[in-house]
Amino acid sequence: MTARFEIPSIETERLILRPPAERDLEPWVAFNQSDRTAFVGGRKGRDETWRGLASYLGHWALRGYGMWAVDLKETGEFCGNVGPWNPEGWPEPEVGWTLLASAEGRGIAREAAEASVDYAYRVLGWTTCISLIDPGNARSIALAERLGARHDGDFNHEVYGSMRIYRHPGPSGARGAA
């Protein structure tokens, strides 16, 4: 006997959101040894990075949704991970994003996050959607605001510390799909 689970891929204008895969490990190993980890829990070694990748896939297996790996359609360039995310200890499900430095400044996170919020409402049936952001992460805060999200209180995580809750417009909000 066997069992299986599915991870859908979705396309946007410029991007493919696909299942995380082994080939994403090396870019994340480099990222996790850089200062860019300041807002996502600090530096990690290869072993810890591998476990993170495994937990992305496990989140899909356990919850039926999770982080996608984001590739540029045209070149196949790997840009980062974006998607609905709800590990133990989160105040409620969020749409999260972590982009590689090389992918910044091109609106990629915005395009992937919009698709993810839309997916959360349309496919997962969420009635509300947040993003948790480190208060010092100005870029991420700016993105949340461009997405129409508003600061809606704070959340103190026992390990990561204080995070801002940004709440996105609802399923029938200004950016609604209808």
Add this chain to the structure above:
Amino acid sequence: MTAPATPILETERLILRVPELRDETAVTGFLGSDRARWHGGPFDAGRAWRVFAAFAGQWPLRGYGHFAVIHRDSGQTAGLVGFWHPGDWPEAELAWSIFDGFEGRGMAHEAALAVRRWGATQPGLARPVSYIDPENVRSRRLAQRLGATIEPGNAGPHPDEPCLVFRHPAIEVLAA
């Protein structure tokens, strides 16, 4: 993507399948307890959940992983037995953990035999190691009962940590 099909193994008292959300309480409870001390724990709740997710997520990455051990009679998740192969480890280990309330009934042995038999049919899993802390007397006994022997000169994946490397025999040898 449809993740590759994963096996379900059946033994006299146990069903072994890939970890699922319904194992969450049992697995994270174990990982948060002192019983997880041989596995880098105990972990806080958030870390325990991510370790649990990594157990589930290793399956699509490597094609093998930990099985949740389901006790047929009670339907409860009694442990985790399977092939754990994180990050930089040179090879997969056959690992076992039996949860509180299910110990002392030979379940790890029963599950490990089934998992090892399955592994013998898979690439790279024919003669696995088991990494065991020298102070983990129960696990050492089980490794010996399974016919595994200490591999001289192998210090394990983290040479700075005390570790006995047991190498399992080829299954054909055992069956002979």
